Amino acid sequence: MKTREDRLLHTVAALADSLVADFDVVDLLQLLVDECTALFDAAAAGILLLSPTGELEVIVSTSERSEFVELMQLRVGEGPCVEAVATGRVVSVADLDHVSDRWPAFAGDARRSGFASLHAIPMRLRASTIGSLNLFRDRTGELNHADAVAARTFADIATISILQQRLVEESTIAQEQLQRALNSRVIIEQAKGYLAQSRGLDMDTAFQQIRSHARSTQTRLAEVAAEIVAGRLVL
Structure with a gap:
């Protein structure tokens, strides 16, 4: 059995491979969210990406309930995942009960789906924000620091890969x-x-x-x- 550290390194290597080899963006992002739920204190994960027309879309998800919450955020135009993309900053919600006033529609949908907290990481390189990596948790509390740092690293590598692919396609x-x-x-x-x-x-x-x-x-x-x-x- 691989240790957690071995799996972390294996995932980083798999993501880094996309920087030098032809790859499928959806496959890469599905690997990313699958590994996030396997490695980190998250019950589910999903990714929102900006389309060429500037609309946010759910690209990959590890579960129907996390995809539902992301879709509902897009439908109502509110929530931490949407805000992470809009601001380019990490948005962490330790307890969804505490954001009912700020994002009432999102908070209700998330609680009904069984989630208690959420950590949204912008997929950003310099001034370009292309989406967000979203970690959903079944219990309240902040995502621990080590997991937050590792997830940000995963998101950064994936962002570079996607932007590089777009440059190659444009070229x-x-x-x-x-x-x-x-x-x-x-x-x-x-x-x-x-x-x-x-x-x-x-x-x-x-x-x-x-x-x-x-x-x-x-x-x-x-x-x-x-x-x-x-x-x-x-x-």
Whole structure:
């Protein structure tokens, strides 16, 4: 049997692997919440992430009841998990009975689900907060310091992994867009040369004719050029 320390190190290593290898974000985050409930004083765990449109969504959860509480927070727009994302700060609730005035809808939903306390950790890197790691507890009291530090470390590594993945995807998209632009430019130059030679035009006039046709037909320049080069369009 692995000791708790062995499992902590194994989890850190598994999360760190995502920094250098291709990975599935949902699988990574599911591993994170599963290990949090196995290692820490938490009955359940879940993660909220900001979508590309800026909406918070439940991404993974270890139980239906924790997912329900997170969804209810999103529905009413209140609760520690929502506040952790909004402020970028850890929000710890030692006793849900003490926040009924502050978050009445959340407190009621959480108590009905059997939870007594909650620890919400923002998934944040510098100025970017992308979500929150939420630890639900069946008894009152603060999450102990060692667990809180370790959970924050897990959240930080996962945050870096997700942001890195987004940068890679954005870079890939940018490279694809650049390559398409270069390919388009090549075919347009070919069409200009073809028109200039076949019609006795200079290159500027040939291009003006291609552009004029593209505008009048609301067709992309590269598509018009490709039709000219293929001999399917005569201007």
